[in-house]
Amino acid sequence: MSIKENLIVIKKTFSNTECLLVAVSKTKPIEDLKEAYDAGVRDFGENKVQELTDKYPQMPEDTRWHMIGHLQRNKVKYIAPFVHLIHGVDSFKLLKEINKQAKKAERTIDCLIQIHIAKEESKFGFDEKELDEMLSSEEINTLQNIKVIGLMGMATFTEKEEIIRNEFKGLKSLFDKLNTNKLPANFDLKEISMGMSGDYLIAQEEGSTMVRIGSAIFGGRS
Template sequence: MVVENYKEVLENVKKAALKAGRDPKDITVLAVSKTKPNEMIEELYNEGVREFGENYVQELATKMETLPKDIQWHMIGHLQRNKIKYIIENVKMIHSVDSLRLAKAISDEAVKRGVNMDILLEVNVALEENKFGFKVEEVEEALKEIAKLPNICVKGLMTSAPYVSNAEENRQYFKRLNKLLVDINDKNIDNVCMSVLSMGMTNDYLVAIEEGATHVRVGTAIFGERNYNK
């Protein structure tokens, strides 16, 4: 079932991309596997899927130890500074850098381990109180500071839009994040050339693609509803 769901998501991505005049190959689907067992991940892995997203450090660290080493893991959930060390050598990208302090801590750990870390700045475009992230107007100044830090590279921006029943309601936030990325790139800040827009989840990823998403984070549409009581 998981494989069929994934293929259906890919087909939807293709349609949304073509509708927006984009190449479907420019969009990465992250299979968000939080709370899901290794067996389900392995089903997708056996079909050639390698890009997975996880929200929790402890769960991610456990899966990294037990699943194939060529999986490209993306840390998409809130990251505490004291937990960076558990994942930094094994994740492809950290999507959820929501403060200058966190960026500095990632840089310090990356230097210590001798690795380079790709990151995205999380932007709270909708100004939701229960969400982390920079405000839109804070991003440029933060970026200028973060771009000076060693061993990390800001690849782009990420947002988690509000949970809505009508995906169209979130179009404004995706559009604004895309505009922010374009505007910042136009300013030619030293060491800043961003190309990644991580936005859109199960309920709104098609709208996000129409507004320029390069990475969509899809969990429920692939793995089914989550059981948080386990």
């Protein structure tokens, strides 16, 4: 099937039509991105800074670029002028660097805090204790060029639906709990980015507002 046909099929399966589809275009040629753009996609996710900066000038101006991979602090400066949303903010040091580079670029950058919800140690993200420490620090209030608009989490890579569902439930529960507390002025939690090609339906059932889908749109990666 074509990319357009894949998108039609995926959209029909959405249980939440308000949920944003981010097309994960990593390793894919620019022709594939343009085909998805022509089929209505505006949000594209990349996990490598080099690839993101290469593709950015080749796509229409209204393309919204999402940095979805692990972001190294020394590379923030390359995407700060144009990135739409950074999904994987997994440390306070990274958040501070994003703020610093956003200030230089004279803009505010939207971010999601990545929470470690998976059983796998290889996944990045804050645990609840680290998150509480950041939220209660004086320094968080000085970051005026970032806006934390939600949370992001990646479930364990497993066939067991119950494990995945419980991890997503945990993230939604944390999101709801945070929203009952007084948060710093630069926090406005609206989005939960969870769910990929293999588990986006479960994620939507558990409250996801944003899913990151790659192979189901573009086919497998070589």
